[in-house]
Amino acid sequence: MQDILEAIMAADGSADPARELAGVAELPVPESYRGVVVRAEETRMFDGLATRDKDPRKALHLQEVPTPELGPGEALVAVMASAINYNTVWTSIFEPLSTFTFLKRYGRTSELARRHDLPYHVVGSDAAGVVLRVGAGVSRWRPGDEVVAHCLSVELEDAAGHDDTMLDPQQRIWGFETNFGGLAELAVVKANQLMPKPAHLSWEEAASPGLVNSTAYRQLVSHHGANMKQGDVVLIWGASGGLGGYATQMALNGGAIPVCVVSSPEKAELCRRMGAELVIDRSAEGFRFWSDEQTQDPDEWRRFGERIRELTGGEDPDIVFEHPGRETFGASVYVAKRGGTVVTCASTSGFLHQYDNRYLWMHLKRIVGSHFANYREAWEANRLVALGRIHPTVSRTYALEQTGQAAYEVHRNAHQGKVGVRCLAPEDGLGVRAPELRARHAEAINRFRGR
Numbered sequence: 001m002q003d004i005l006e007a008i009m010a011a012d013g014s015a016d017p018a019r020e021l022a023g024v025a026e027l028p029v030p031e032s033y034r035g036v037v038v039r040a041e042e043t044r045m046f047d048g049l050a051t052r053d054k055d056p057r058k059a060l061h062l063q064e065v066p067t068p069e070l071g072p073g074e075a076l077v078a079v080m081a082s083a084i085n086y087n088t089v090w091t092s093i094f095e096p097l098s099t100f101t102f103l104k105r106y107g108r109t110s111e112l113a114r115r116h117d118l119p120y121h122v123v124g125s126d127a128a129g130v131v132l133r134v135g136a137g138v139s140r141w142r143p144g145d146e147v148v149a150h151c152l153s154v155e156l157e158d159a160a161g162h163d164d165t166m167l168d169p170q171q172r173i174w175g176f177e178t179n180f181g182g183l184a185e186l187a188v189v190k191a192n193q194l195m196p197k198p199a200h201l202s203w204e205e206a207a208s209p210g211l212v213n214s215t216a217y218r219q220l221v222s223h224h225g226a227n228m229k230q231g232d233v234v235l236i237w238g239a240s241g242g243l244g245g246y247a248t249q250m251a252l253n254g255g256a257i258p259v260c261v262v263s264s265p266e267k268a269e270l271c272r273r274m275g276a277e278l279v280i281d282r283s284a285e286g287f288r289f290w291s292d293e294q295t296q297d298p299d300e301w302r303r304f305g306e307r308i309r310e311l312t313g314g315e316d317p318d319i320v321f322e323h324p325g326r327e328t329f330g331a332s333v334y335v336a337k338r339g340g341t342v343v344t345c346a347s348t349s350g351f352l353h354q355y356d357n358r359y360l361w362m363h364l365k366r367i368v369g370s371h372f373a374n375y376r377e378a379w380e381a382n383r384l385v386a387l388g389r390i391h392p393t394v395s396r397t398y399a400l401e402q403t404g405q406a407a408y409e410v411h412r413n414a415h416q417g418k419v420g421v422r423c424l425a426p427e428d429g430l431g432v433r434a435p436e437l438r439a440r441h442a443e444a445i446n447r448f449r450g451r
Contacts, residue, residue: 001030001185004078005424008130012430018144024132025143029076035065035122035184036403038091043098056092056411057404065122068180068188071112074135075191077147079423080203080431082182083126083394084403085211085242086348089411091123091176092404096351099123102177109155109170116179124183125151125175128197128207128431129424138191146197146431149189150378151211153178164224165374173372182207183403185424192375198386199434204420205392205445206431209246209385212418214373216246217381219321219343221254224377225370226319226343230255235308235317235335237324239276240267242410242418243346245393245448247321248274253389259308259317263413266451270416273447278311280304289331296354301334308335319343326350338363345370388437391444393417395451397428416451 007024011017038059046054070076091099099121107117127149131141141147153174154165161168175181180188197206219225220234228234234251238244239260251258252275259278260271268279280287287304291297308317316337322329325347332342333355344367347353360367373381384390397420398406409415422428432438438445 001033001424003027004030004132008078008080008424009430017433021130021144021146023144024078024130027132029132030067030186032064032066033185034062034400035186036124036400037061037063037065037120037122038094038099040098040100040119043094043100046093051093051095054093054095056089056407059092059094060123060404060407062401062403063120065120065184067186068115070133070135070188072136073138073191075131075138075141075189075194076133077127077129077149077187077189078132079127079129079182079184079187080425081128081207081397082124082184082421082423083204083208083210084406084410084419084421085125086346086410087125087173087176088123088183089407091121092407093411099176102172103179106172106178118179122179122181122184123175124181124187125173126207126210127182127187127189128203129187131194132186134191141191141194145194146433147194148197148206148210148382149174149182149187149193150195150214150373150375150382151175152193152372152375152378153190154192166224166371183400183421183423185400195379195382196386197431198382200388200432200438200441201385201392201445202429203425203431204397204422204428205394208392208394208418208420209382209390210378211372212243213246213385213390214378214381215345215370216243216250218373218377219345219370220247220250220319222373222377225368226341228254228256228319232256232318233259233312233315233337234319234321235259235261235332236321237261237328237332239279240270240416242393243323244321245274245417246390248276249390252276253384257312259311267416270448270451280307280311289328296330298334298356301331304331305335316340323347324349326353329353330355333365333367334359336365339365341366341368343368343370388441391441391447393448394420395448396420397422417448
């Protein structure tokens, strides 16, 4: 593993990085590597605890694991950096169910898939690194390519997936519903998960957009989501967070009018630094959409709607970008414009949504479910990053050994933007190949740093 790292590091000071990196093809593949895992024997460790009291640091372990056999259509990637997504938090606290359920189900589908059904689960759904090997049938990628990986793992053997791969009955989220994820020194991905690494970004910056940027693109921009157009008023919950930070940028970049909802003055300031003008600090303004655990407060929905109209000059949101779920969904349905769209994913505050259907049905609103993105959508989202139109939102990074703490920060919502994890990369700032482009966007790239 050290030889692989040294070969990759040599590219940083080289006049011909591609030539240096091509040399990894000559290096042997390690028989094992370090990966962050949850263990099947510990799935009941948090029984009886409330969600907020479950501690990812107790369930996430860094251990040596065997390098799996590479199958047809796959690639083995040396992971320089990864990032924390909420699905890693769910995995680490075994909610809403243990991911070993997914791995067992996948393992029954084929002899090759059986590799994934193990007593440990290597987690992580983002990665930036270098291709080490490719399996039979892979021609688009070769050893030495600098890549990022999106998290859609799909078989495409069923006709249903060939119009939109997210509808394939065998689509899975890599590192969550499959094994050998990105929070590790090596990762196994399908070749059609790979995309070119944005040349002006460091490893940890390049790793951070993958899941959330692609998810935001499908939710807002794609015709499979809200099909956002210029001038749309877009209400964005958690607008400075891992997902909302990209939604805010896409709304601004696409000529829409974001109304950013955040929970602190610091987060409000980040939204303004991104260019958003309309910001609601829900904590400062005291919005409480539930009067108790079982009862929502429609008066608060109305007050929230009035506040939005104050900011927009009387307009309701054309699109509500929903991902908190239970806590906010009733308000989201209420405040959306007549004929508007609530586009939803994730449900980080709870999966069981309650809303008053009169405000949906009688006002002709739509609820659109959105889950990650297909390869084309992920590719387009990554292209925007590579062009310097959308920027990473990395606030802080941790070493691979500190992944549990990184997940804990996300679980407690004690973070801004995305939290990165250095896997093989020994420090931040490595892997930049286009310094001139980076210099033009340095302020935006570093906007979230240290937050």
